[in-house]
Every structure is written in C-alpha cells, then in structure tokens.
Amino acid sequence: MPEGHLVHRTAREQAADLAGCRVHVSSPQGRLDTEALDGRVLSEVSAHGKHLLHRFEHGRTVHVHLGMRGLWLRYPDPAPPPRKGVRLRLAGRATYDLIAPTTCEVLTDRGVRELSGRLGPDPLRADSSAGEAVARLRASAAPVGAALLDQSVWSGVGNAWRAELLWLARLDPRTPAAELSEADVHRLWELARDFMTMGRDAGQVVSDAAAGDERWVYKRERCRSCGAPIRVEQLGGRTSYACPVEQR
DNA sequence: GTGGCATGGACAT
DNA sequence: TGTCCCTGCCACA
Numbered sequence: 001m002p003e004g005h006l007v008h009r010t011a012r013e014q015a016a017d018l019a020g021c022r023v024h025v026s027s028p029q030g031r032l033d034t035e036a037l038d039g040r041v042l043s044e045v046s047a048h049g050k051h052l053l054h055r056f057e058h059g060r061t062v063h064v065h066l067g068m069r070g071l072w073l074r075y076p077d078p079a080p081p082p083r084k085g086v087r088l089r090l091a092g093r094a095t096y097d098l099i100a101p102t103t104c105e106v107l108t109d110r111g112v113r114e115l116s117g118r119l120g121p122d123p124l125r126a127d128s129s130a131g132e133a134v135a136r137l138r139a140s141a142a143p144v145g146a147a148l149l150d151q152s153v154w155s156g157v158g159n160a161w162r163a164e165l166l167w168l169a170r171l172d173p174r175t176p177a178a179e180l181s182e183a184d185v186h187r188l189w190e191l192a193r194d195f196m197t198m199g200r201d202a203g204q205v206v207s208d209a210a211a212g213d214e215r216w217v218y219k220r221e222r223c224r225s226c227g228a229p230i231r232v233e234q235l236g237g238r239t240s241y242a243c244p245v246e247q248r
Numbered sequence: 249g250t251g252g253c254a255t256g257g258a259c260a261t
Numbered sequence: 262t263g264t265c266c267c268t269g270c271c272a273c274a
Contacts, residue, residue: 003255029267050256067256069268085267100266102257151257160255205255218255239254250274261263 002066005158005199007047008124010072012200014054014096015019015045017074025062028082028089032104042092049119049155051103053112054090061112062088067102103150119155123192124200134185137177142178144188145173146236157192161199163218163241164207165192167225172247173240217241 002010004099025037039055054062064070073083079095083114088098098104107115120127120136133154140147147153148162166173169188171180180188198206206212221241223230231244 006255067258067266068254069256069266071268083267087267100268102266149256158255190256238256252270253271254269257266259271 001247002050002070003158003161003199003205004047004049004122004124004197005052005161005205006203007052007066007156008200009203011052014052014072014090015246016201017094017096018042018090018092019045021162021163023056023225024089024091026089026091028086032088032106035087037062043089045123047156048116048125049122049151050158051115051119051155053107055112059109061107061109063103063105063107063112063115064088064098064101065103067100070101071099073097073099075125120153121157121223123189123196126157130186130189133189137185137188138180138182140177143179143235143244144171144172144177145240147177149236149238154189154192156196159240160205160215160218161192162236162238163197164205164216165195167223167243167247168195170247173235173242217237217243231238 003056019042021042023042025034027034037056037060042054043057044055046053052064054234075095082089082097086099087098087104090096108125122132136153137147140153145162148157167192195207204213207216208214214224215229218241220230226245228243228245231242233240
C-alpha cells in the first residue's frame with residue numbers, strides 16, 4: 001500500500017491535524033521511548049520517498065517507515081483507546097495510531113540528514129533536482145526496472161509505480177539504465193513527477209488521468225493498451241510487469 | 249476460517 | 262536467501 005505518493009499524502013493530512021500543536025505522544029505498545037517528545041510542539045510533517053518525518057520544535061524528529069504491512073489509523077476526537085499493538089499514538093487536533101511499521105524511531109537533526117543522504121531525489125519533493133535524478137539513474141549498473149526500486153537512486157517509487165511509469169515511458173524494464181539516453185531518463189523523471197503528483201492527490205496510483213482506477217500493465221494479464229499478454233518476471237527482487245510489444 | 253501473497257526494507261545468515 | 266514487522270486482502274475450503 002504505501003508507496004511514496006501515499007506517504008506524501010499522509011504527511012499533508014497529518015500536518016493539517018498536528019502541526020503547530022502540542023502533541024501528546026505515547027507508545028501504548030511500549031516499544032518507543034516517547035518521553036522526550038510528549039507535550040512538545042510538532043512543527044512540521046514531511047516525506048522523503050517512503051519515509052515520514054515528524055519534526056518537533058526542540059530538534060527531535062520521529063522517523064516512520066511503514067514497510068509493507070504498516071498503517072496509520074486516524075480518529076477524530078475523542079479517540080477510542082488504542083487497539084492492541086499500537087506502536088505510536090500522536091494526539092493533536094485529531095489522533096493517529098501507528099500499527100506494524102518497519103521503522104519508528106526518534107532522530108536528531110544529524111540523523112535526519114544521514115537518512116536524507118541515503119535517499120535519492122524524490123519526484124514529489126520540490127527540492128529535488130531533475131539533473132541529479134537523471135544522472136543518478138544513468139549511473140546505475142542495474143536494469144532500469146531494478147534501478148527504479150533502489151531508493152538511493154530515486155526515492156518513493158515502488159513496484160506499482162515502476163510498472164506503470166516504465167509503460168508510460170515505453171521502456172523495457174530489462175534495459176540497462178546506463179544505456180538509456182539522457183532524454184529518455186528525463187522524460188521518465190517528468191512522468192514520475194506528474195503522475196505521482198496526481199496519485200498523491202487521488203490517494204492511489206494514477207497512470208491514466210482519464211481512468212484513475214485502471215492500470216496499463218501492473219498485475220494485469222494483458223496490456224490495457226494493446227491486449228498483448230503481460231510479461232511477468234522477477235526484477236530487482238520483486239515481480240515486474242511489462243508489455244512485451246510496447247516496451248522495447 | 250485459513251493460508252498465501254504483497255504497493256518494503258533491514259538484518260542475519 | 263530467509264525472516265521479521267501485533268496487516269490486509271483475496272481465493273479457497
């Protein structure tokens with residue numbers, strides 16, 4: 001569920017409910033020490049790739065990565081008691097409960113910088129450089145379909161976006177990233193920026209502005225465009241979907 | 249009701 | 262490569 005577009009959407013939602021508030025921070029499950037955070041003013045909620053960052057005014061930041069199974073639950077006030085296993089509860093103008101994240105930790109500003117340093121440009125961040133994004137992808141030794149999932153190359157793209165973006169760009173996922181032209185990669189970056197922005201606003205992967213619920217190739221048996229049987233294979237450790245006719 | 253898979257990623261091995 | 266993360270969804274009994 002949580003590719004970068006949804007993490008950015010969550011950041012926007014939580015900022016509206018929590019930013020500028022003194023937030024009651026607790027860990028009902030007990031696995032996070034929240035003493036340094038409870039009652040502090042939350043200044044900003046932001047996203048970098050699939051990582052969510054809650055920065056507090058005194059210079060501490062909660063870093064959350066949902067992984068495959070994690071989720072946020074939102075409750076308008078008054079919130080019910082937390083269900084079993086809630087790792088983190090943030091209570092401001094509304095209450096958010098965090099369930100089953102891969103990562104939930106408190107970082108200093110230095111820790112945040114180190115995290116950002118490990119992540120490539122994010123198509124949904126205004127401070128990302130297209131030139132750097134193009135250069136990083138073309139510097140990868142991997143097939144473009146594997147490079148796109150490497151969060152140190154570009155951050156925020158997951159398996160569904162990989163499939164749909166490469167179809168939109170008419171690129172074969174198996175093509176070595178280093179063999180792609182600068183123009184091709186620049187176009188791929190612009191597609192990522194434009195469609196992931198639509199996806200963030202719609203709350204789902206959007207690869208056809210006129211048909212937000214449809215996919216071209218991802219998890220399909222046949223290409224939605226030409227009807228060819230989709231080529232399914234493992235690439236970059238995950239299942240890749242591509243149209244063998246249109247993506248050469 | 250149950251079991252397998254998955255829109256991640258870190259870590260052990 | 263396997264395994265964990267207090268999951269959700271779907272197909273199939």
